[in-house]
Amino acid sequence: xxxxxxxxxxxxxxxxxxxxxxxxxxxxxxxxxxxxxxxxxxxxxxxxxxxxxxxxxxxxxxxxxxxxxxxxxxxxxxxxxxxxxxxxxxxxxxxxxxxxxxxxxxxxxxxxxxxxxxxxxxxxxxxxxxxxxxxxxxxxxxxxxxxxxxxxxxxxxxxxxxxxxxxxxxxxxxxxxxxxxxxxxxxxxxxxxx
Numbered sequence: 001x002x003x004x005x006x007x008x009x010x011x012x013x014x015x016x017x018x019x020x021x022x023x024x025x026x027x028x029x030x031x032x033x034x035x036x037x038x039x040x041x042x043x044x045x046x047x048x049x050x051x052x053x054x055x056x057x058x059x060x061x062x063x064x065x066x067x068x069x070x071x072x073x074x075x076x077x078x079x080x081x082x083x084x085x086x087x088x089x090x091x092x093x094x095x096x097x098x099x100x101x102x103x104x105x106x107x108x109x110x111x112x113x114x115x116x117x118x119x120x121x122x123x124x125x126x127x128x129x130x131x132x133x134x135x136x137x138x139x140x141x142x143x144x145x146x147x148x149x150x151x152x153x154x155x156x157x158x159x160x161x162x163x164x165x166x167x168x169x170x171x172x173x174x175x176x177x178x179x180x181x182x183x184x185x186x187x188x189x190x191x192x193x194x
Contacts, residue, residue, distance in 0.1 A: 001032065001033075001034050001061055002032065002033045002034070002061065002062040002063075002064065002191070003033065003034045003035075003036060003058045003061055003062065003063045003064065004022070004026065004033050004034070004035055004036065004063075004064045004065075004066065004187075004190070005036045005037070005038075005051075005054060005055070005058075005063065005064070005065050005066070006018075006019045006022050006023070006035065006036070006037040006066045006067075006068075006071070007037075007040070007051070007065060007066065007067040007068070007071030007072075007074050007075050008037065008040060008068060008069075008071050009068045009069030009070045009071050009092075010042065010069060010070035010092070011042060011108060011109065011110050011111050011117075012068075012069070012071075012110070012111055012112060013039055013110060013111070013112035013113055014037040014038070014039055015112045016068070016111075016112065017175065017179075018068055018089065018175070018176065018179050019037050019068075021179060021180050021183065022035070022037075022066060022183060023035050023037065025180070025183045025184075026187075029184070030187060033064075033187070036054060036058075038050050038051070038054055040071075040074075041115070041117065042108055042110075042117035042119060042123075043117065043119070043123055044123055044126040044127040044130070045123070045126050047074065048126070048130060051074060051078060055078060055082055055084070059082070062191075063082070063084055064084065064085055064086070064187075064190035064191070065078055065079065065084055065085065065086035065087070065190075066086065066087045066088075066089065066186065066190075067086060067087075067088055067089065067091060068089040068090065068091075068176070069089070069090055069091065069092055069151070069152065069174065070092045071089075071091075072086075072088035072089060072090070072091020072092060072157075073091060073092040073093070073095065073131075074130075075088060075091070076088065076091070076132045076135070076141070077130045077131075077132055079137050079140050079141065080132050080135075080136060080137060083137065083140070084140065085140045085141075085189070085190050085192070086140065086141055086142075086190075087141075087142045087144065087186040087189060087190060088141060088142070088143050088144070088157070088161070089144055089145070089176050089179065090144075090145050090146065090149050090151075090152060090154065090157070090174055090176050091143070091145075091152075091157050092152055093152070093156040093157050093160050094156055095124075095127050095128050095131060103119055103124070104119055104120065104121055104123075104124060105118060105119070105120065106118065135160065135161060135163070135164065138163040138164050139164075139165075140164075141161055141164040141165065142164065142165040142166070142167070142186065142189045143157055143158070143161040143164055143165070143166045143167070143168075144166075144167045144168075144169075144176070144182060144186075145157050145158070145166075145167075145168050145169070145176075146168075146169045146170075146171060146172025146173060146174075146176055146177065147168065147169065147170050147171060147172065148170075148171045148172045148173050149172070149173060149174045150173055150174055151174040152174065154168065165189065167182070
């Protein structure tokens with residue numbers, strides 16, 4: 001069986017709109033692909049362990065990734081580590097920008113749950129430690145982004161994934177408006193043999 005891991009964004013959850021759209025689309029159109037969307041905390045050490053354990057439990061079956069926002073950052077690390085394929089949706093790219101009073105030693109609340117987190121400088125360092133500075137698996141990525149993203153600068157992603165397949169839409173926002181239009185093409189891309 002094939003597996004799709006949807007990696008949600010920072011302070012999000014498996015209840016995010018896009019995650020639920022992907023799950024429903026697979027249920028309706030591709031029940032042969034098993035859907036996985038683990039709940040990821042804001043703590044990068046825990047997230048890294050959760051994702052590594054999940055991927056390693058599914059291999060050697062085909063494993064595909066979709067990552068949104070910070071989920072795209074994590075998906076990039078997994079692609080390069082395990083030679084997987086990923087669709088990245090408005091992905092986070094430059095996480096050294098997190099080194100600010102906005103994220104460190106302040107209470108952060110999950111958008112979908114009652115969970116709260118307080119990140120330390122070490123948490124930020126742990127996140128930056130898995131940054132993929134240079135993309136090696138160019139054919140394994142499809143970047144889709146909207147220029148109206150109010151949270152992340154889409155141009156950073158365009159630059160980082162310059163040699164990868166890209167779809168850049170004018171307007172939109174960080175949630176990627178009308179994302180459901182691209183799910184079928186995303187699944188087709190993920191299943192291509194490299």
